[in-house]
Amino acid sequence: MKIAVIGAGAMGSIYGGHLSLNNEVYLVDTNPEVVKLVNEKGVTLEENGEDHSYFPKAVTDTSHLPEMDLVILFVKALFSRSALNGNKNLIGKNTYLMTLQNGSGHEDILGEFVLKDHIVIGTTEDQGTVLGPAHIRHGGTGGTNLGMLCPDTEGILPKLKEALDGCGFRAKIHENIQQLIWNKLFVNVALSAVTAVLGVKMGFIAEDQNAAAMSRQLLKEAVEVAHAMGLEADEEHLFEEIIATSKRVPDGVTSICADLSKGRKTEVDTISGSVVRAAEKCGVSVPAHEFLVHMVHAMENRKE
Numbered sequence: 081m082k083i084a085v086i087g088a089g090a091m092g093s094i095y096g097g098h099l100s101l102n103n104e105v106y107l108v109d110t111n112p113e114v115v116k117l118v119n120e121k122g123v124t125l126e127e128n129g130e131d132h133s134y135f136p137k138a139v140t141d142t143s144h145l146p147e148m149d150l151v152i153l154f155v156k157a158l159f160s161r162s163a164l165n166g167n168k169n170l171i172g173k174n175t176y177l178m179t180l181q182n183g184s185g186h187e188d189i190l191g192e193f194v195l196k197d198h199i200v201i202g203t204t205e206d207q208g209t210v211l212g213p214a215h216i217r218h219g220g221t222g223g224t225n226l227g228m229l230c231p232d233t234e235g236i237l238p239k240l241k242e243a244l245d246g247c248g249f250r251a252k253i254h255e256n257i258q259q260l261i262w263n264k265l266f267v268n269v270a271l272s273a274v275t276a277v278l279g280v281k282m283g284f285i286a287e288d289q290n291a292a293a294m295s296r297q298l299l300k301e302a303v304e305v306a307h308a309m310g311l312e313a314d315e316e317h318l319f320e321e322i323i324a325t326s327k328r329v330p331d332g333v334t335s336i337c338a339d340l341s342k343g344r345k346t347e348v349d350t351i352s353g354s355v356v357r358a359a360e361k362c363g364v365s366v367p368a369h370e371f372l373v374h375m376v377h378a379m380e381n382r383k384e
Contacts, residue, residue, distance in 0.1 A: 081149040081243055082106075084170050086163050088114050088123075088138065090208030091180070092154030093216045097123040097134030098247040105136035106145060108167060115140050117214040126217040147172035150240070153179045153190070157350040160189045168193065176236055180204040180224065182335070183268065183350030184261045185357055187229055197233065200240065201257055202226040203264055206249070223250045227257020259311050262302075265354070266313065268334075269302050270295040270322045273352045273372045276336040277379065283330025286323050294368075295322055301366040302355050308362035340379055348376040 081103045085096035088109035096107040107123070109115055118138035125132050139145065148170045155163045160181070164171070171177070171193055178200040179186040190199045205222025224244055226237055237253045244251040254260055271282055274294050278284065285291045299319055306313040339346040353373050359366040 081239075082146065083150045083152065084108055084142065084145070084148045084167070085136070085152045085154060086167060087154035087156075088118065088214070089154060090210050090216050091204065091206065092152075093123045093214065094125060094206060094208050094218050095152060095154065095180075095204075095249075096136045097125055098249065099243065100134050100136035101247045103243060103247075106142070106148075107136045107138040108140075108142055109138065110140060111213070112140055114138070114213045121214070124215045126211065126215070142167045142170055145170060148175050150176050150178060153177065153181060153186075155181075157181050157183055157186065157347045158345055160186065161192070164189070164193050174198075176200055176240075178202070178226075178240070181350065183347060183354055184258075184265050185350055185354035188357070197228070197230050199229055200226055200236065201229070201261065202254075203260060221250075223252050225252050225254055225257065225260050227254040227260070256311075258309070262306050262309075262311050262313070265351070266299060266302055266306075266318050267322055267325055268351050269355055269369070270299045270319075271326065272334040272336045273348055273376055274298065275334050276340050276346070276348075277372065277375050279337070279341065281330060281337075282326050282332040282334065284326075286326035286330075292323070295319075297368045298352070298372070301359070301364075301369055305355055305359045305362055305364050305366065308364050309358060336376065340376070345380055346376055348373055352376070 083099055083103050084106045085092050086108045088107050096105050099105050107118055115138040122133040122135040151170055176198045177190045177194050180202050187199050187201055202225045204224050207220035209217040211217055241251040241253055285295050296319055303313040303315045336346045336348055352369050355369045356366055
């Protein structure tokens with residue numbers, strides 16, 4: 081397959097590197113230093129304590145490249161639209177767009193570039209840490225979960241599974257991929273934005289009854305939206321999981337919290353914001369989520 085992976089961060093490098101074993105892969109990034117290193121020395125992945133090199137082609141400019149069979153998006157969600165706009169020449173009528181990004185609702189942006197039946201959404205259980213330019217620690221390998229928003233009439237999902245499995249991943253096709261995405265989202269919406277606005281680590285949610293009450297309200301709203309979407313969600317069980325996660329990783333820092341502390345834009349729109357958008361479609365009220373999204377954006381816009 082001809083595959084373009086947009087974003088040469090940790091996960092983009094892991095997927096782009098491994099997929100290059102059996103496919104024609106282009107790793108697309110705006111950082112010329114990373115692109116130069118990949119083309120000269122390959123992507124270095126530290127796996128099981130050893131460094132392994134992979135050799136996708138790397139580019140900053142895709143204007144000379146042909147249309148791809150598959151484009152995988154691995155940029156931060158707030159850059160998704162601009163990344164796809166800047167590489168529209170890679171996308172033809174037969175091109176599939178795939179996202180394994182955190183959060184949910186990414187299909188809304190992908191749908192601006194391809195038809196609904198050419199969108200693949202999912203999650204990854206692999207983990208990556210950037211050690212340096214084009215140097216990634218690949219740990220916590222797990223499954224790659226794939227699904228579509230409509231029937232797979234052209235059989236792309238089995239082809240993607242074969243391509244991924246043949247390059248060292250463990251792909252699984254899901255009939256109801258939204259259920260899996262929301263199962264992961266419930267924990268994120270109850271922890272990420274709350275810890276961000278409070279400026280605390282994850283353990284604080286289990287320690288403080290007020291913080292726990294905030295998380296519980298956010299979970300309650302998300303569960304109501306999920307039920308309106310026809311998804312399954314047990315509020316009591318999920319809240320127990322959230323508190324357990326808080327206790328298990330007390331020093332953990334959520335991505336939104338980390339970004340706010342460093343003065344960066346966050347991915348709140350694809351975490352808490354995705355609940356707001358889904359609620360609007362379903363006619364469900366989510367005032368706590370709406371307030372929190374505005375709060376995070378206001379904090380992003382602070383001058384000091």
